[in-house]
Amino acid sequence: MVGLVVFDAMVKVYDLGFSECLRVVVFHGERELSTNQIIDHLGIHSAKQQLGKTHVAQKHNFILPVSECEFNITTAIEDIGHSSPLTPGHRPPRCTGAAIQVAIALLEGSSVPTGSRIMVFTSGPATMGPGIVVSQDLNQSIRTHRDINGGHAPFYNKSCEYYKKISEKLTDISMVLDLFACSLDQVGVTEMRPPVERSGGFMMLAESFESDQFKKCVRHIFSRDEQGFLNMCFDATIEIITTKDVKICGAIGPCVSLKKKNGSVSEMEIGEGGTNTWKLGTITDKTCIAFFFQVSEEQKAQPGTAFFIQFITKYRHGNMGVRKRVTSAARRWVSAGAPEIAAGFDQETAAAVMARLAVHETQKNFPREVVRWLDKELISFASKFGDYIHEDPSSFRLSSNFSLYPQFMYHLRRSQFIDVFNSSPDETAFFQLMLNREGVVGSLIMIQPxxxxxxxxxxxxxxxxxxxxxxxxxxxxxxxxxxxxxxxxxxxxxxxxxxxxxxxxxxxxxxxxxxxxxxxxxxxxxxxxxxxxxxxxxxxxxxxxxxxKLNPSATHKSSYVDGSEVIMTDDVSLQVFLEHLQELAVQG
CATH class of the missing domain: 3.40.20.10 (Severin)
Structure with a gap:
C-alpha cells in the first residue's frame, strides 16, 4: 500500500482513489498540528483493535494498494510543481518537518503503523515551519560546524528538539523514516538524524535524483526475496539475558532503549543503556549493533567457570509473520593477565567498537577532546599489553594480535568521523550514522581505507x-x-x-x-x-x-629527494605517532 504527500509552502495529501480529478487535502506548512487534529482534517479515524481479533488495516483513498492507484499516483507525481512563483534572492519555501508530521498522522490514523515506512525525498533544507533549518533569505547562509558549536545557528536547537519528538513518536508506533537528500547544498540531515538513525531508516546523500546512485538505492530498498516478499522486516526487539556475573551497559547502533531494567542491567550506561531490551524500527541481514557489558562486582567470577549471554531477536517478516531467533553464547572466565586474553583479542573488532564509542563522544564533546580521549585510551592499552623495559622506548613491542591496533587508532583520529574540518554538518551526520550501523569489515574500510x-x-x-x-x-x-x-x-x-x-x-x-x-x-x-x-x-x-587519507611520511617540512611526492600538512606521520606512543607507554 502506498500514499503520497507533497510539500512546499503547503503540505498536500493526495486522495489517490478519486479518479475524476486530482483531489488533495492541504495543510499550512507553518503550523505544528497534533496527530488528532491532522486525522480529523483528513477525515479518517483509527479503528481500535479488539482483543483476540485479527488486525485488519482500514482502507481509504489516501493509502491504497499500488495496483488500485498506479495511474492516479503517476499523474500526481507528474503534476508536482511549486504552488507559488519563487522570489529572487530567496530559497524555495519548504516545510519538511510539517510534511513528516502529516505523514505519521496519516499512517497512524489508517491503522497501519506496524510495517510501514515514510520515505522523504528532498532537494533542499526546510525553510519554514517546524524543523526549519535556514531562513528563505539567501543572504543568510546555512549553518556550519562553527555556527553550531558557537551557538550561532538560530534554528538548530529548536529543530533538533522537534525531530527528537518525531523520533520518539516513530519508536512508539514502530515506523521507519528514510531520507533521500539529493542536493548540492545541505538539506538539514544533522537535525533529521535522530529519527532516521533511531528508527533504523535508510539515508542517502547524492547530487541529483537523476543519478545512478539514487536509482540503485531505491531499487535496493524494494528488492524482494525468493518468495516474492519485500526484503523488509519491521517492529524488531532484541532482548539480552545474562548470568549474574555479567552486567549490561548498553548498545550503540540503530536501536532505542526500552528502559526495561532487571538485575542484569548495569548502573553505568553506554549509548542506549539502562535496559536489557531494545527496539528497532527495521532490521536487515546487514544490521550491526555493538553491545557493551561489565563484569559484575557483586558476583566474583571464578577462573574456569562459564558465563552465558543470550540474544532473543523478534521481528515481523515481509510476509507479516512474526519470527523469533535465539542466539546463545558461552565463554569461560580467566584470571587477570592470563595468556588467553591476548590470544582472544580481535583488534579489527576492537577498532570498530572504539570508532563507535568515539562517535558517541562527539555528541557531547568537541573533536579535540575526543582525540585526547582516544590518545589516553590508546596509551593505557599499550602500557597494559605491550612488552617493554620500564622507561626504555626502544624496547617496546606489541604481539601480532595487538600490533595493528595503534595504526587503526591513528587513522581514526584523522578520519572524517572525528576531524570535521572540510566536512559540512550534514556530511558528518551521514558519515557517523553509517559507521554506527556498519559491520566490522565495512567499518575498517571507513577508518583505514x-x-x-x-x-x-x-x-x-x-x-x-x-x-x-x-x-x-x-x-x-x-x-x-x-x-x-x-x-x-x-x-x-x-x-x-x-x-x-x-x-x-x-x-x-x-x-x-x-x-x-x-x-x-x-x-x-x-x-x-x-x-x-x-x-x-x-x-x-x-x-x-x-x-x-595518506600517511604524510614525507611533507614540505621533511627532507626529501627532488621529484618525490610530498603532502602539504602539519599532521604528524604514523611513524612519529608510534614513537610518541612508545615513549608514553613505557612510563607505566
Missing part, C-alpha cells in the same frame, strides 16, 4: 596507505567506503591522453587501464549506499580524495 597498486610488473598488490605509494607509472585503486578513487600516475595519464590504449600494439596498456576500472565497478555495484566513483590524475584537484 584500502589501497591497491596496478602496474606492468604483475597482478594488483595491496600497498601502504602512504604518500610513498604514489608513483607516475602506476594506477592506484583507493576504497574509503564512501568514495572509490582510480588514481592515474602522471606517466599513465600522459600515455592515456596520447591514445596508447587504443593502439593494438599496446594491448598490455589497455588491459592495465581496464583492470582497476572493472574492480571499481564491482565495488560500486556491491555497496549500498552507492559510493561515489572518482577518476583522477596525479597532481589534479580531485586527487585530494586520496591525498587526504
Amino acid at each position: 584500502t589501497l591497491f597498486q596496478y602496474s606492468f610488473d604483475g597482478p594488483p598488490i595491496p600497498v601502504l596507505l602512504d604518500v610513498c605509494s604514489l608513483s607516475p607509472d602506476v594506477i592506484l585503486l583507493f576504497d574509503s567506503y564512501f568514495y572509490v578513487v582510480i588514481h592515474y600516475g602522471s606517466k599513465i595519464a600522459q600515455w592515456k591522453k596520447m591514445g596508447y590504449d587504443k593502439d593494438p600494439n599496446h594491448e598490455s596498456f589497455r588491459k592495465l587501464l581496464e583492470a582497476p576500472a572493472i574492480e571499481a565497478e564491482q565495488l560500486v555495484a556491491q555497496r549500498i549506499p552507492v559510493p561515489k566513483l572518482v577518476k583522477c590524475e596525479q597532481h589534479s584537484s580531485q586527487a585530494r580524495f586520496l591525498l587526504a
Whole structure:
C-alpha cells in the first residue's frame, strides 16, 4: 500500500482513489498540528483493535494498494510543481518537518503503523515551519560546524528538539523514516538524524535524483526475496539475558532503549543503556549493533567457570509473520593477565567498537577532546599489553594480535568521523550514522581505507596507505567506503591522453587501464549506499580524495629527494605517532 504527500509552502495529501480529478487535502506548512487534529482534517479515524481479533488495516483513498492507484499516483507525481512563483534572492519555501508530521498522522490514523515506512525525498533544507533549518533569505547562509558549536545557528536547537519528538513518536508506533537528500547544498540531515538513525531508516546523500546512485538505492530498498516478499522486516526487539556475573551497559547502533531494567542491567550506561531490551524500527541481514557489558562486582567470577549471554531477536517478516531467533553464547572466565586474553583479542573488532564509542563522544564533546580521549585510551592499552623495559622506548613491542591496533587508532583520529574540518554538518551526520550501523569489515574500510597498486610488473598488490605509494607509472585503486578513487600516475595519464590504449600494439596498456576500472565497478555495484566513483590524475584537484587519507611520511617540512611526492600538512606521520606512543607507554 502506498500514499503520497507533497510539500512546499503547503503540505498536500493526495486522495489517490478519486479518479475524476486530482483531489488533495492541504495543510499550512507553518503550523505544528497534533496527530488528532491532522486525522480529523483528513477525515479518517483509527479503528481500535479488539482483543483476540485479527488486525485488519482500514482502507481509504489516501493509502491504497499500488495496483488500485498506479495511474492516479503517476499523474500526481507528474503534476508536482511549486504552488507559488519563487522570489529572487530567496530559497524555495519548504516545510519538511510539517510534511513528516502529516505523514505519521496519516499512517497512524489508517491503522497501519506496524510495517510501514515514510520515505522523504528532498532537494533542499526546510525553510519554514517546524524543523526549519535556514531562513528563505539567501543572504543568510546555512549553518556550519562553527555556527553550531558557537551557538550561532538560530534554528538548530529548536529543530533538533522537534525531530527528537518525531523520533520518539516513530519508536512508539514502530515506523521507519528514510531520507533521500539529493542536493548540492545541505538539506538539514544533522537535525533529521535522530529519527532516521533511531528508527533504523535508510539515508542517502547524492547530487541529483537523476543519478545512478539514487536509482540503485531505491531499487535496493524494494528488492524482494525468493518468495516474492519485500526484503523488509519491521517492529524488531532484541532482548539480552545474562548470568549474574555479567552486567549490561548498553548498545550503540540503530536501536532505542526500552528502559526495561532487571538485575542484569548495569548502573553505568553506554549509548542506549539502562535496559536489557531494545527496539528497532527495521532490521536487515546487514544490521550491526555493538553491545557493551561489565563484569559484575557483586558476583566474583571464578577462573574456569562459564558465563552465558543470550540474544532473543523478534521481528515481523515481509510476509507479516512474526519470527523469533535465539542466539546463545558461552565463554569461560580467566584470571587477570592470563595468556588467553591476548590470544582472544580481535583488534579489527576492537577498532570498530572504539570508532563507535568515539562517535558517541562527539555528541557531547568537541573533536579535540575526543582525540585526547582516544590518545589516553590508546596509551593505557599499550602500557597494559605491550612488552617493554620500564622507561626504555626502544624496547617496546606489541604481539601480532595487538600490533595493528595503534595504526587503526591513528587513522581514526584523522578520519572524517572525528576531524570535521572540510566536512559540512550534514556530511558528518551521514558519515557517523553509517559507521554506527556498519559491520566490522565495512567499518575498517571507513577508518583505514584500502589501497591497491596496478602496474606492468604483475597482478594488483595491496600497498601502504602512504604518500610513498604514489608513483607516475602506476594506477592506484583507493576504497574509503564512501568514495572509490582510480588514481592515474602522471606517466599513465600522459600515455592515456596520447591514445596508447587504443593502439593494438599496446594491448598490455589497455588491459592495465581496464583492470582497476572493472574492480571499481564491482565495488560500486556491491555497496549500498552507492559510493561515489572518482577518476583522477596525479597532481589534479580531485586527487585530494586520496591525498587526504595518506600517511604524510614525507611533507614540505621533511627532507626529501627532488621529484618525490610530498603532502602539504602539519599532521604528524604514523611513524612519529608510534614513537610518541612508545615513549608514553613505557612510563607505566
